[in-house]
Amino acid sequence: MTTFTDPYSSSRETTEGTVFSVTGGDWNELVTEIGATKEEHIVVNMGPQHPSTHGVLRLVLELEGETVTEVRCGIGYLHTGIEKNIEYRSWTQGVTFVTRMDYLSPLFNETAYCLATEKLLGITNDVPERASAIRVLMMELNRISSHMVALGTGALELGAITPMFFAFRERERVLDIFEMISGLRMNMAYIRPGGVQQDLPAGATQKIRETVKEMRKAFKDNATLLIGNSIWMKRTVGIGYLDLAGCTTLGITGPVLRSTGLPWDLRKTQPYCGYENYDFDVVTTDTCDVYGRFLVRMNELEQSLRIIEQACDKIDKLAGAPVMVADKKIAWPAQLAMGGDGLGNSLDHIREIMGTSMESLIHHFKLVTEGFRVPAGQVYAAVESPRGELGAHIVSDGGTRPYRMHFREPSFNNLQSTSAMCEGSMVADIIGAVASIDPVMGGVDR
Amino acid sequence: MAPRWIGMGLIMGLEEKLPSGFVLTTVEKLAGYMRKNSLWPATFGLACCAIEMMAVGSAAKYDISRFGMEVFRASPRQADLMIVAGRVSNKMAPVLRQIYDQMAAPKWVLAMGACASSGGMFNNYAIVQGVDHVVPVDIYLPGCPPRPEMLMDAILKLHSSIYDEKLGPNREAVIKSVEEAAMNALPTHQMKGLLA
Amino acid sequence: MSDHGMFGTHGTGDTSGYGGLVRSAATTGSSERPYGSYFDDVADDLERAYPAFSDAIERVVVDRGELTLHVKREKLVEVSKILRDSLKFEMCMGVSGVHYPEQSGRELHAVYPLLSITNNRRIRLEVSVPDNDAHIPSVVEVWAGNNWHERETFDMFGIIFDGHPGLTRILMPDDWQGHPQRKDYALGGIPVEYKGATIPAPDERRSYR
Numbered sequence: 009m010t011t012f013t014d015p016y017s018s019s020r021e022t023t024e025g026t027v028f029s030v031t032g033g034d035w036n037e038l039v040t041e042i043g044a045t046k047e048e049h050i051v052v053n054m055g056p057q058h059p060s061t062h063g064v065l066r067l068v069l070e071l072e073g074e075t076v077t078e079v080r081c082g083i084g085y086l087h088t089g090i091e092k093n094i095e096y097r098s099w100t101q102g103v104t105f106v107t108r109m110d111y112l113s114p115l116f117n118e119t120a121y122c123l124a125t126e127k128l129l130g131i132t133n134d135v136p137e138r139a140s141a142i143r144v145l146m147m148e149l150n151r152i153s154s155h156m157v158a159l160g161t162g163a164l165e166l167g168a169i170t171p172m173f174f175a176f177r178e179r180e181r182v183l184d185i186f187e188m189i190s191g192l193r194m195n196m197a198y199i200r201p202g203g204v205q206q207d208l209p210a211g212a213t214q215k216i217r218e219t220v221k222e223m224r225k226a227f228k229d230n231a232t233l234l235i236g237n238s239i240w241m242k243r244t245v246g247i248g249y250l251d252l253a254g255c256t257t258l259g260i261t262g263p264v265l266r267s268t269g270l271p272w273d274l275r276k277t278q279p280y281c282g283y284e285n286y287d288f289d290v291v292t293t294d295t296c297d298v299y300g301r302f303l304v305r306m307n308e309l310e311q312s313l314r315i316i317e318q319a320c321d322k323i324d325k326l327a328g329a330p331v332m333v334a335d336k337k338i339a340w341p342a343q344l345a346m347g348g349d350g351l352g353n354s355l356d357h358i359r360e361i362m363g364t365s366m367e368s369l370i371h372h373f374k375l376v377t378e379g380f381r382v383p384a385g386q387v388y389a390a391v392e393s394p395r396g397e398l399g400a401h402i403v404s405d406g407g408t409r410p411y412r413m414h415f416r417e418p419s420f421n422n423l424q425s426t427s428a429m430c431e432g433s434m435v436a437d438i439i440g441a442v443a444s445i446d447p448v449m450g451g452v453d454r
Numbered sequence: 455m456a457p458r459w460i461g462m463g464l465i466m467g468l469e470e471k472l473p474s475g476f477v478l479t480t481v482e483k484l485a486g487y488m489r490k491n492s493l494w495p496a497t498f499g500l501a502c503c504a505i506e507m508m509a510v511g512s513a514a515k516y517d518i519s520r521f522g523m524e525v526f527r528a529s530p531r532q533a534d535l536m537i538v539a540g541r542v543s544n545k546m547a548p549v550l551r552q553i554y555d556q557m558a559a560p561k562w563v564l565a566m567g568a569c570a571s572s573g574g575m576f577n578n579y580a581i582v583q584g585v586d587h588v589v590p591v592d593i594y595l596p597g598c599p600p601r602p603e604m605l606m607d608a609i610l611k612l613h614s615s616i617y618d619e620k621l622g623p624n625r626e627a628v629i630k631s632v633e634e635a636a637m638n639a640l641p642t643h644q645m646k647g648l649l650a
Numbered sequence: 651m652s653d654h655g656m657f658g659t660h661g662t663g664d665t666s667g668y669g670g671l672v673r674s675a676a677t678t679g680s681s682e683r684p685y686g687s688y689f690d691d692v693a694d695d696l697e698r699a700y701p702a703f704s705d706a707i708e709r710v711v712v713d714r715g716e717l718t719l720h721v722k723r724e725k726l727v728e729v730s731k732i733l734r735d736s737l738k739f740e741m742c743m744g745v746s747g748v749h750y751p752e753q754s755g756r757e758l759h760a761v762y763p764l765l766s767i768t769n770n771r772r773i774r775l776e777v778s779v780p781d782n783d784a785h786i787p788s789v790v791e792v793w794a795g796n797n798w799h800e801r802e803t804f805d806m807f808g809i810i811f812d813g814h815p816g817l818t819r820i821l822m823p824d825d826w827q828g829h830p831q832r833k834d835y836a837l838g839g840i841p842v843e844y845k846g847a848t849i850p851a852p853d854e855r856r857s858y859r
Contacts, residue, residue, distance in 0.1 A: 056549050059497045059528040063504070064546060083798075084821040085546040086501055089580035089838075092831050096852040105575070111502035127714055157505065160512075176514035183509075194502055194599055256740045256767070259795030270767070277770050385713050388743075388763045388774060401746045401761060412831075414746040416763065420802075421744065421795050450501050453543070453821055545823040577851055579830055579838025580822075642843055 049077065054438075056085045062161065062442060063449030067426070069435065076438060079430045081423055086453040094413045098379030099125055100340065102410060104197040106400075109415060110451035111195065112157050115150040116393035117451075118199040119143055120415070123280055124389035124400040125201040128382045131333050137322075138329040139203035140282045145216070145319035146189070146198065147281075147391075148312040152223070153182040154394040155305045155312075159230065162302070162443035166243050174229045181219050188212060201380075202339050203332035213320040220313050227309055235306070244298040248429040248441030251296050258428070259421045262396025263304040264445060269294035274392035285322075286315050298444040305446075308394075338380045341372040379408040388416075395419050395446055417451040482624065486617040489534070489560060492522035493613070496533030496557065498550070500540025503567035503599045507539045516602035518609065530556040535612070536589070537605075541569035542582045554589045562592045562616065564608060567599055574598060680709040688771050689717040692737065699736040700729065718761075718774045723786050726777055730762075730792040739764040739773070742793035745800055747807035749832045757781040758809050762789070762796075779809065788814040806831035 020027055054067040066082030090109055094102045106121045107114040126132045160175030183193040189208055190198040198205050234240045250260070252268040265272055271290040275283040291307040293300035332339040341357065361369040384406040390399040396418025403412040422445045429441040499507050510516045511524055518524055527533040530553045542550055554563065565585045568574035571594040573583030585591060592615070595608040620628050684690050689712055696719075697703045706725030711718040721729050733739045743763040750757055756778035763774050777786055788811040790797050800811040801820040808829040811817055819826060828835055839851030849855075 056546060057498060057553055059526070064500055064549075084819075084823070085543060085549070086541065087543050087545065087580050087821040088541055088576050089578040089830060090576070092835075092837060093576060093578050093852065096837060096855075108502060108575075111505060130714070157508075161508075172512055173514055176509060176512040180509065180515045193601065194505065257794045259741050259743060259793060261741075272767055278772075386718070386748075386761070387714050387716060388772070390743075397743065397765075399743055399763065401763065403748055412746075412748045414748075416744045416746070420798060424795060424798050544826075573840075577837075577839035577842065579836070583840055 048072070056082070059165075062447050065423070065442070065447065065449055065452075067438065067442075069438070071435065074434045076430055076433060076435060079427045079438065081426055083423065083449070083452050086449045088450075088454060090454050091413055091415070094410050096409065098408050099382060099410065100200055100379055102413065103200055104195075106413075106415070107195050107197050108450065109454050110393065110395070110398070110417060110419065110448045112154045112448050113150050113393050113395070113398075114195050114197075115143075115146045115199060116391055116398055117415070118197065119147060119281070120389055120391045120393075120398050120400040121402070121413070122199050122201045123391065124387050124402045125382060127387045127389055128385055128402060128404050129201070129338060129380075130383070131202065131335065131338065134333050134335065135203055136330045136333065137282065138207075138326040139331045139333075141319050141322040141326065142204050142208060142331060143199055143281045144283065144286065145316055145323065146186075146204075148315045148319065149182050149185060149216075151312045151394045152309055153179045153186075155309055156182070158305060158394070158443075158446040159302070162440075162446070163234065163240075165439050165443050166240070168234065168240065171230050171233055174226065174233075178223055178226055181223060185212075185216055185219060188215065200332075200340060202335075203330070205340070207331045208323065213324050216316065216320055220316055224310075224313060227306070231306060235303070241299060243436075244302060244440055244444075245295070247298045247433065247437045248301075248444050249296050250425055250429050254425065254428055258425050260396065260418075260425055262392075262394070262418050262422065263301045263308070264396070264422055264425070266290065266292045266304050267294075267300035268292075268296045274390055274397060278390070280389070280391060286318050288312075288315050298440045301444040305394075336371070337375075341368075341375050381406060381408055382410075390416075393418060395448065395451070396422060398451075415451075415454060417454065419445070419447040419449075419451045423447045423452055482619070482621045483617070485621060486619055489619075490613040490616040493535045493562075493609075493616070494525055494527050494533050495523055495535045495537050496530050496553065497526045497528055498536050498538050498553065500538070500542065500546065501569070503539035503570070503597075506599045506602055506605065507537060507566065510602040510605050516606060518606065521609065521613070523609070530554075531558055533557055534560065535562050535564060535609075537564045537566050538570040538585045538589070538591075539566040541567075541574060541576060542585050542588065543580050544582060547582050547588050550585070551588050562612060563589050564612060565591045565594045566597075566605060566608070568596055569598075570594075571596060679711075681712040685710070685712045685717065687715070688769075689773075692717060692771065692773055695737050696729075696732065700732045716772070716774060718776050720776045720778065723777045723779055726775070727787050727789060727792060729775070730789045733764060733773075733775075734792055737766065738768040739766045739771075741765040741767065742789065742796055745796055745803045747803040747809055747831065749807055751833045753778075755780050758784050758807055760786055760803060760809060784809045785812050786810070787812050788817075790814055805829065808832065 050071045052069045052071055054069060056064040056066045064085035066085065068080045068082060069076055070078040090105050094105050097105065103118050103121060106117045109117050123132070126135060156175040156179040160172035163171035163175075186196060187193050189212055190196040190205065250264065250268070252270055255265045255268055261272065269292055271292050273290040274280075276290055288311045291304050291311060293303050361372050382404045384404050386401065386403040388399055388401045390397050397416070398418055399416035401414045401416065402410055405411040425445065426438070426442060430438045433441075510518050511526055530536070534557075536554060536557060538550065554561070563585070565571045569576060569581065570585045573581050575598070577583065582588060593608055593612045595604060597604050600608075619625070685693060693710065700706070702725075706722055706729050707719050708722060709720040711720070741764070743765055746761040746763075748759045748761065750759065758779050758781060760777045761774060762776075763772065765772055779786055786809055788796070788800055790800065790813070797815070798820060800814050801817060803809050804811060804817050805819045805821050806829055818824065822830065837851060837853040839853065841851055842849045
């Protein structure tokens with residue numbers, strides 16, 4: 009080897025190769041010698057079963073030490089073929105399938121589907137005001153429950169376990185309201201083309217107002233735990249950076265887009281279901297990082313509470329109004345009510361179709377088994393789901409079944425940004441970035 | 455229910471060698487008692503049922519830490535119970551089987567929800583029609599999604615059947631009788647129910 | 651053909667009279683000016699920015715308050731670039747494939763909903779290709795978010811997007827044969843049996859088309 013006259017280091021050749029002895033002072037020389045050897049890239053599979061990946065998401069990481077050089081997402085582990093399945097079901101049955109796509113925000117799926125169907129039917133202006141107000145109420149409650157899961161699981165994955173308990177406690181309150189109104193906690197199939205399935209039970213708005221008061225107080229628990237918490241901020245500030253240019257080219261909407269500073273919210277810009285009559289603010293931050301998205305979601309909770317209160321007022325004012333479109337060729341034939349045995353029933357309707365009118369019976373039968381016919385055409389209707397723009401592209405051929413139904417799911421687009429957000433950062437930051445995107449794999453894979 | 459893993463030739467240890475009778479009964483009860491009282495689930499939440507499973511595990515209102523089960527182990531090596539919560543697609547089925555294989559015996563499988571039990575409402579090309587096509591299931595839980603209380607009921611029923619599991623020669627006798635019953639059972643298409 | 655006499659059904663048993671009706675889903679006509687709302691502005695701006703407008707755009711359809719531009723596949727990337735840069739349609743909401751088996755020569759359609767945040771507008775691009783030559787140029791260079799959408803459309807329909815950086819299956823397992831959402835692909839599904847009765851799979855049941 010070279011003759012070292014440096015008093016601080018020497019080297020000698022051994023059977024194992026060159027051994028360097030360094031006593032200080034020439035680390036640079038040593039590092040350049042070693043640097044000639046190749047770096048090691050490890051490929052790690054964060055497989056579909058992993059507690060930190062929001063469902064069955066597969067991340068293939070190429071690591072150089074702790075730094076991530078490449079991230080690739082593998083999806084499709086929850087592909088259910090819902091879109092093809094709907095082609096064999098009637099328009100009303102489609103709601104039950106669609107509701108299970110993005111299972112954290114079922115009512116948004118239903119609303120997008122119903123808005124598109126109503127657009128095709130041409131009855132968008134005939135949907136009763138009370139039905140629209142109930143839709144808004146249910147959607148905002150769903151936004152709260154979905155954000156609670158996002159915050160809870162996001163915090164859990166980054167190591168903060170207590171926020172998850174608080175978040176799920178609030179979620180249970182919302183699920184209680186859902187159960188009271190629609191009968192189910194999740195996947196309710198409550199919003200149908202033409203209106204909603206049944207009216208609110210007595211005392212619903214009262215209970216909702218009480219719950220809103222309790223939730224306002226309870227949201228502070230999580231806020232005091234996390235906002236300004238130095239550990240939380242070290243894990244989330246500057247992580248998962250994606251600015252406005254990146255968002256628009258990747259087609260990203262929702263809290264991720266609003267964390268870049270752009271106040272784009274479909275409820276304000278392209279309102280549906282009467283959102284233009286509600287008073288609320290669009291929440292933005294401008295830090296483009298995980299902390300910004302977290303703040304956006306926390307503040308959207310308060311805005312949702314405002315909308316819920318206004319919707320309750322509206323519903324109370326419209327007491328007694330119908331909740332289904334008036335056209336009998338489209339509306340679901342029976343207005344359900346809770347029978348004495350606890351089962352849903354509509355005894356008046358049954359008395360009529362079984363006792364008095366044969367035509368009503370035939371009409372009911374045809375409507376339920378065959379379904380209504382939707383004129384041919386294609387339509388795209390979008391709603392602002394907790395994750396972004398949820399769009400339904402529906403093609404009808406004039407029959408009783410959708411010809412083609414495709415959902416543009418926000419999580420599908422938002423997940424594409426993991427590579428842009430995570431490459432160059434450390435492994436632990438991937439968890440935070442994916443949690444801030446808040447993907448729901450049911451929506452991604454459909 | 456016959457313990458399924460015995461077919462894989464795993465030797466249970468000392469309790470296999472003990473004679474049947476009074477001694478073994480007490481050992482059975484002891485082993486069953488210990489096994490059921492801290493059953494650690496493996497995280498296998500797939501879809502909507504996973505959210506209800508999280509509601510059960512999160513101690514907010516429905517709390518499974520009263521059974522010692524709130525520790526959902528991410529690593530299958532440390533888990534006893536695999537709660538398959540959600541629809542299993544064809545792409546996910548090999549992963550499911552691999553996780554099941556990686557679990558150490560004794561292990562049990564709970565098929566949560568209609569999709570895991572039988573394919574649910576998704577009778578199509580993409581979904582495995584029942585997780586028992588892939589892994590042996592010990593208890594099926596219907597619902598879409600099942601309420602948290604239903605999940606806890608299923609877990610408690612599983613607990614009681616784990617408590618009653620036999621060891622050694624008793625277990626082999628149970629397996630034999632179950633197999634005989636299955637061989638002589640009336641086929642489904644010959645059963646006359648309300649539809650016939 | 652067994653002998654039932656006068657009783658029992660022959661065929662599907664559907665007596666509605668609609669069984670033999672063949673319906674076509676896609677419209678073939680084109681809308682005429684004025685289109686209404688902001689669609690005229692969009693069409694005018696596009697014509698100004700892209701003089702070869704009439705070569706590239708086959709039809710313009712305005713239906714149910716939405717504008718659809720049917721674009722020739724060769725000009726798709728050009729039109730997309732102009733829509734994105736001059737007309738400010740910054741976001742593309744993805745690609746949706748539709749399969750119309752009865753439209754021979756134009757069986758596979760790819761639909762691109764576009765969104766302009768600046769002008770708060772929505773339009774739609776539609777490209778039709780035949781089954782035996784299902785190639786569409788990829789717009790990933792124009793809107794990077796279409797990467798996965800094009801992979802999904804390839805996976806589900808078999809449309810090959812030329813120029814896509816990595817066109818592989820995304821939702822189905824990598825070695826799956828066939829493209830599931832095409833109309834000639836069966837739904838799959840098994841008959842469900844319970845105590846003597848069998849319910850056939852959803853696509854085999856009596857259909858009320």
